[in-house]
Amino acid sequence: MSKVYCDMAMSLDGYAAGPHQSKDNPFGENIFDRLLRWRFEEADQHTTVVDKITDAGAFIMGRNMFGPDRGDWDLDWTGWWGDNPPYHAPVFVLAHRTRPSITMEGGTVFHFVTDGIHAALEQARAVAGDRDVSIAGGAHTANQYLAAGLIDELRLHIAPIVVGHGERLLADVGSIDLTPLDVHGTKLVTHITYRVNR
Amino acid sequence: MSKVYCDMAMSLDGYAAGPHQSKDNPFGENIFDRLLRWRFEEADQHTTVVDKITDAGAFIMGRNMFGPDRGDWDLDWTGWWGDNPPYHAPVFVLAHRTRPSITMEGGTVFHFVTDGIHAALEQARAVAGDRDVSIAGGAHTANQYLAAGLIDELRLHIAPIVVGHGERLLADVGSIDLTPLDVHGTKLVTHITYRVNR
Numbered sequence: 227m228s229k230v231y232c233d234m235a236m237s238l239d240g241y242a243a244g245p246h247q248s249k250d251n252p253f254g255e256n257i258f259d260r261l262l263r264w265r266f267e268e269a270d271q272h273t274t275v276v277d278k279i280t281d282a283g284a285f286i287m288g289r290n291m292f293g294p295d296r297g298d299w300d301l302d303w304t305g306w307w308g309d310n311p312p313y314h315a316p317v318f319v320l321a322h323r324t325r326p327s328i329t330m331e332g333g334t335v336f337h338f339v340t341d342g343i344h345a346a347l348e349q350a351r352a353v354a355g356d357r358d359v360s361i362a363g364g365a366h367t368a369n370q371y372l373a374a375g376l377i378d379e380l381r382l383h384i385a386p387i388v389v390g391h392g393e394r395l396l397a398d399v400g401s402i403d404l405t406p407l408d409v410h411g412t413k414l415v416t417h418i419t420y421r422v423n424r
Numbered sequence: 425m426s427k428v429y430c431d432m433a434m435s436l437d438g439y440a441a442g443p444h445q446s447k448d449n450p451f452g453e454n455i456f457d458r459l460l461r462w463r464f465e466e467a468d469q470h471t472t473v474v475d476k477i478t479d480a481g482a483f484i485m486g487r488n489m490f491g492p493d494r495g496d497w498d499l500d501w502t503g504w505w506g507d508n509p510p511y512h513a514p515v516f517v518l519a520h521r522t523r524p525s526i527t528m529e530g531g532t533v534f535h536f537v538t539d540g541i542h543a544a545l546e547q548a549r550a551v552a553g554d555r556d557v558s559i560a561g562g563a564h565t566a567n568q569y570l571a572a573g574l575i576d577e578l579r580l581h582i583a584p585i586v587v588g589h590g591e592r593l594l595a596d597v598g599s600i601d602l603t604p605l606d607v608h609g610t611k612l613v614t615h616i617t618y619r620v621n622r
Contacts, residue, residue: 238580238602238618239594240438260601372586382436386618388570388600396437402586403458404436409614411607416616420436420584 228354229378230347232361232368233279234395235261235415237385241392242365257392261385264415275383275417283357284350285317286343288367292319292336299325305336313362316353318346320367343370365393372399377422380404384416426552427576428545430559430566431477432593433459433613435583439590440563455590459583462613473581473615481555482548483515484541486565490517490534497523503534511560514551516544518565541568563591570597575620578602582614 236242237257244257264272293305305311310331321338328336339346350359361371371377382395396402404420411417434440435455442455462470491503503509508529519536526534537544548557559569569575580593594600602618609615 386602386604388594388597388602390597390599396586399586399588401588404584404586405611406584406609406614409607409609411604413603416604416607416614418614 228283228351228356228358230359230361230371230376231282231379231381232363232371232377233381233383234363234365234368235383235385236365236395237261237387237389239388239390240394240396241389242363242368242395243393244389245392257389260387260389263385264383264412268412268414271412272415272417275381278381280312280314280360281358282315282360283354284315285313285360285362286346286350286367286371287317287319287362288364289319289321291362291364291367292317292321299323301325304328304330307334310334316350317362318350320346343367343374343376347371347376365395365397368395369397369399372396372402372422375422375424379407380420380422382416382418382420384411384418386414386416426481426549426554426556428557428559428569428574429480429577429579430561430569430575431579431581432561432563432566433581433583434563434593435459435585435587437586437588438592438594439587440561440566440593441591442587443590455587458585458587461583462581462610466610466612469610470613470615473579476579478510478512478558479556480513480558481552482513483511483558483560484544484548484565484569485515485517485560486562487517487519489560489562489565490515490519497521499523502526502528505532508532514548515560516548518544541565541572541574545569545574563593563595566593567595567597570594570600570620573620573622577605578618578620580614580616580618582609582616584612584614 234242293303311334314333316335318337318339324338324340403423408419432440491501509532512531514533516535516537522536522538601621605619606617
């Protein structure tokens with residue numbers, strides 16, 4: 227059966243992004259490199275993990291993960307994912323204002339949903355069919371879906387760093403019980419796949 | 425060479441104790457059972473991990489972990505560890521007011537140190553000799569030693585729960601880089617041993 231999964235990189239103290247996120251620093255200051263060293267320095271050791279991150283039939287992301295939130299849309303801006311984003315499937319962006327969908331190279335199409343997380347998930351499920359739906363982030367979006375009990379599998383990629391401030395994953399999501407399904411890692415990251423129990 | 429290690433159980437969102445800690449609820453409300461299910465329900469699967477927790481030549485703990493903080497000492501109260509505490513070695517309790525040392529069954533002797541974390545560590549190292557020193561908790565004490573850069577090895581026992589409030593481990597400790605040395609677990613806990621990098 228298809229499921230809703232969510233991959234998030236976080237520091238050991240629970241931060242998924244630093245403070246002062248901007249167009250030039252989507253992960254905020256002073257955290258991106260430290261959070262994702264494993265992606266760059268150990269790329270060949272994590273290919274299975276990385277492939278699974280984008281193995282969904284549809285994706286949902288927050289507006290800040292698509293592009294910066296600065297009031298009206300800049301329609302020339304197509305997000306920070308480049309011409310050929312890694313999703314290769316429909317991506318539903320949670321937004322306060324709508325804009326026309328954007329078809330990118332490689333099969334990624336950004337759709338803008340203004341009527342909330344449940345509506346976005348309904349649309350994503352419809353296009354994903356038998357395939358999984360991924361909650362792609364950022365932390366605020368993941369937290370909203372966790373709080374609503376809509377995530378089946380949470381895959382954490384825990385960087386061995388303590389950062390002390392920024393945007394916290396697992397904040398304001400209530401009390402949740404999970405079950406670890408798989409744990410493995412390297413010197414730069416610990417991957418833990420959790421089933422979220424109902 | 426002997427090292428300073430620290431074992432802490434924490435929730436996935438970083439809490440080591442619940443709110444409203446008291447003499448009857450040293451871990452605070454509604455968290456003890458959830459945080460330590462692995463200790464009770466899977467005891468035979470974690471004997472090596474548990475043995476290592478108390479394999480030190482001396483221990484340091486916060487006053488709240490020895491006994492409740494309620495102003496003056498109740499000299500009839502010998503802490504919540506029973507007649508034969510699991511330490512079997514000197515335990516230095518960080519306290520604001522001193523009291524005479526207490527010799528328990530099985531080799532545990534509680535000493536009360538009022539001149540701070542560095543002095544306590546110095547005394548613990550002196551009696552531990554070639555053996556390790558353990559920072560036994562709670563979270564506030566572990567955080568103080570982490571912030572001061574005095575812990576060599578941090579061993580986290582991460583329960584697959586999100587609790588949302590209580591006393592947070594890794595809070596106010598600054599920016600820290602660690603290296604995972606060992607990762608393994610069961611359905612009720614993930615054990616990660618980290619070296620704390622200087």
